[in-house]
Amino acid sequence: MRSGEIARTEVVNLSQHDLSARDLVLRRLEALTGRPVEGLEDWTLLDGPRRKVDAAANVLCDGTHRADAAVIMAGVAADVRILPDGRRQILGLRLPGDIIQGEAHDRVAALTPMELADAQPLVRELSERGDLRSSLGRAWMAAMRAEQAMLRDQIVRLGRLSAYERLAHLMLEIHERLFHVGLATASSFHMPLRQEMIADLLGLSVVHVSRTTQQLKREHLVQTRGSYVTLLDRDRLMEVASYASRFAAPPPRLQPNRIAAERRSFYGG
Amino acid sequence: MRSGEIARTEVVNLSQHDLSARDLVLRRLEALTGRPVEGLEDWTLLDGPRRKVDAAANVLCDGTHRADAAVIMAGVAADVRILPDGRRQILGLRLPGDIIQGEAHDRVAALTPMELADAQPLVRELSERGDLRSSLGRAWMAAMRAEQAMLRDQIVRLGRLSAYERLAHLMLEIHERLFHVGLATASSFHMPLRQEMIADLLGLSVVHVSRTTQQLKREHLVQTRGSYVTLLDRDRLMEVASYASRFAAPPPRLQPNRIAAERRSFYGG
DNA sequence: CGTTAGTTTGACCTGTATCAAAGCAGGTGG
DNA sequence: CCACCTGCTTTGATACAGGTCAAACTAACG
Numbered sequence: 001m002r003s004g005e006i007a008r009t010e011v012v013n014l015s016q017h018d019l020s021a022r023d024l025v026l027r028r029l030e031a032l033t034g035r036p037v038e039g040l041e042d043w044t045l046l047d048g049p050r051r052k053v054d055a056a057a058n059v060l061c062d063g064t065h066r067a068d069a070a071v072i073m074a075g076v077a078a079d080v081r082i083l084p085d086g087r088r089q090i091l092g093l094r095l096p097g098d099i100i101q102g103e104a105h106d107r108v109a110a111l112t113p114m115e116l117a118d119a120q121p122l123v124r125e126l127s128e129r130g131d132l133r134s135s136l137g138r139a140w141m142a143a144m145r146a147e148q149a150m151l152r153d154q155i156v157r158l159g160r161l162s163a164y165e166r167l168a169h170l171m172l173e174i175h176e177r178l179f180h181v182g183l184a185t186a187s188s189f190h191m192p193l194r195q196e197m198i199a200d201l202l203g204l205s206v207v208h209v210s211r212t213t214q215q216l217k218r219e220h221l222v223q224t225r226g227s228y229v230t231l232l233d234r235d236r237l238m239e240v241a242s243y244a245s246r247f248a249a250p251p252p253r254l255q256p257n258r259i260a261a262e263r264r265s266f267y268g269g
Numbered sequence: 270m271r272s273g274e275i276a277r278t279e280v281v282n283l284s285q286h287d288l289s290a291r292d293l294v295l296r297r298l299e300a301l302t303g304r305p306v307e308g309l310e311d312w313t314l315l316d317g318p319r320r321k322v323d324a325a326a327n328v329l330c331d332g333t334h335r336a337d338a339a340v341i342m343a344g345v346a347a348d349v350r351i352l353p354d355g356r357r358q359i360l361g362l363r364l365p366g367d368i369i370q371g372e373a374h375d376r377v378a379a380l381t382p383m384e385l386a387d388a389q390p391l392v393r394e395l396s397e398r399g400d401l402r403s404s405l406g407r408a409w410m411a412a413m414r415a416e417q418a419m420l421r422d423q424i425v426r427l428g429r430l431s432a433y434e435r436l437a438h439l440m441l442e443i444h445e446r447l448f449h450v451g452l453a454t455a456s457s458f459h460m461p462l463r464q465e466m467i468a469d470l471l472g473l474s475v476v477h478v479s480r481t482t483q484q485l486k487r488e489h490l491v492q493t494r495g496s497y498v499t500l501l502d503r504d505r506l507m508e509v510a511s512y513a514s515r516f517a518a519p520p521p522r523l524q525p526n527r528i529a530a531e532r533r534s535f536y537g538g
Numbered sequence: 539c540g541t542t543a544g545t546t547t548g549a550c551c552t553g554t555a556t557c558a559a560a561g562c563a564g565g566t567g568g
Numbered sequence: 569c570c571a572c573c574t575g576c577t578t579t580g581a582t583a584c585a586g587g588t589c590a591a592a593c594t595a596a597c598g
């Protein structure tokens with residue numbers, strides 16, 4: 001939380017990385033717990049064949065196939081509930097490193113093209129023979145708690161934040177989550193979501209998402225280029241959205257002059 | 270789900286029962302899983318001294334004391350998040366039979382006077398030495414999933430339901446949860462919540478909760494007497510609110526003539 | 539280029555918030 | 569037993585955030 005931290009300058013490909021499924025899961029778990037996680041070392045179960053899924057295809061249908069579980073290697077999915085009259089609400093996003101599983105009542109849908117690694121053996125191992133005292137078992141519980149924390153955040157977003165605040169809050173959440181699996185720089189990330197999806201996530205209309213996004217841009221809090229987003233003033237965004245980090249070690253704060261540098265490198269040329 | 274089920278006529282005290290902490294927890298777990306739960310038989314750990322808490326006193330403060338855990342024997346508590354500017358959002362209710370624990374970022378507050386039984390030994394046993402394959406372990410997981418399902422419901426309520434629908438949905442949730450721990454008849458229950466709390470739960474203003482409640486009454490969907498609520502037409506409420514049960518065996522449906530009988534017995538004299 | 543999917547703009551409408559005042563009920567003390 | 573608080577709910581008047589509809593704009597793509 002020190003504000004003098006140095007933004008990492010390491011070059012990252014914001015839409016894809018080259019980690020193995022094991023390393024990706026590990027990276028996420030360690031970011032969540034803030035300590036090394038053991039017990040996944042000789043875990044080859046995750047290195048099976050990868051599945052590619054088209055956008056808009058359901059990844060796991062309506063919870064009847066509770067069976068399969070997968071690690072997201074690339075792409076964005078969402079837990080979606082559809083009401084009888086067609087209204088849709090996205091309960092939460094599923095980003096790379098997350099493990100998805102069917103839930104009764106809801107379905108998991110691919111919002112972008114995706115790449116998945118089979119995680120069934122891992123999940124089965126953990127939930128059936130899993131030892132909660134082990135390093136891995138604890139990390140697993142931490143991940144469940146983190147998932148719950150995100151649901152809670154979503155409740156507050158929908159219940160008590162204005163459209164403007166909701167959008168700011170969402171940007172911060174996505175950025176933070178992507179950052180911790182190596183898919184964001186200190187202030188930029190790739191977010192290939194149509195406004196319709198953001199609307200379903202934030203309980204707003206598409207039109208209003210459009211207007212609100214523009215307001216955030218007008219006020220120089222965020223900037224976009226295609227589907228790349230840059231948070232121009234994360235501190236102020238956090239204040240605006242009453243955002244609190246869910247991670248053991250949140251992304252670094254930028255120093256004022258570094259903000260300028262970042263901005264230049266992405267949008268000036 | 271058969272609509273011919275007989276409403277149980279057993280007399281219940283809607284604001285309190287006389288179960289032991291063990292039986293109460295058991296009852297809830299069995300309602301959730303729909304099957305008998307073993308492993309709690311000789312569990313005396315729950316039968317320690319009971320603690321009484323006043324309304325408005327915080328039951329467990331802001332997650333710093335992650336330590337203690339308790340079974341709610343009587344009363345209503347809530348997970349609350351308070352934003353820096355004072356806005357409040359209740360994330361979910363905690364009713365008798367629920368086990369409460371502090372969560373980072375949020376606090377658990379008593380909404381009514383409460384009676385608690387210490388559950389720390391049980392929780393520690395389960396989360397540290399717990400065997401997920403055992404009957405109790407599975408029930409435990411089921412309870413966690415149920416808790417998550419309620420958070421998801423809350424998201425949909427706030428994101429996509431109108432005030433009218435939200436209230437209907439909430440009434441159904443509370444009724445169902447109370448019913449399964451023996452604190453509701455087939456259509457009535459005791460709900461000593463001020464409208465301010467309902468407002469914080471549903472993301473509305475107090476004034477609008479008042480107006481909306483009256484609309485539900487005007488349309489003969491619910492009735493109230495003091496803090497006792499009767500659902501006059503649960504089928505229609507479920508339809509209005511797009512409500513789906515989270516329990517293995519949901520409360521019985523009333524036959525038309527039984528509805529009349531219920532109504533008479535509670536409000537006619 | 540024309541086509542299509544997505545975003546933006548403008549005009550207008552509505553659900554819910556806000557503010558302020560009035561009603562009500564349960565408890566206390568005279 | 570009444571008069572008075574005090575805390576909650578209800579009512580009315582008014583304001584605004586965000587929804588809806590329809591048309592114009594943009595950009596990717598064959």
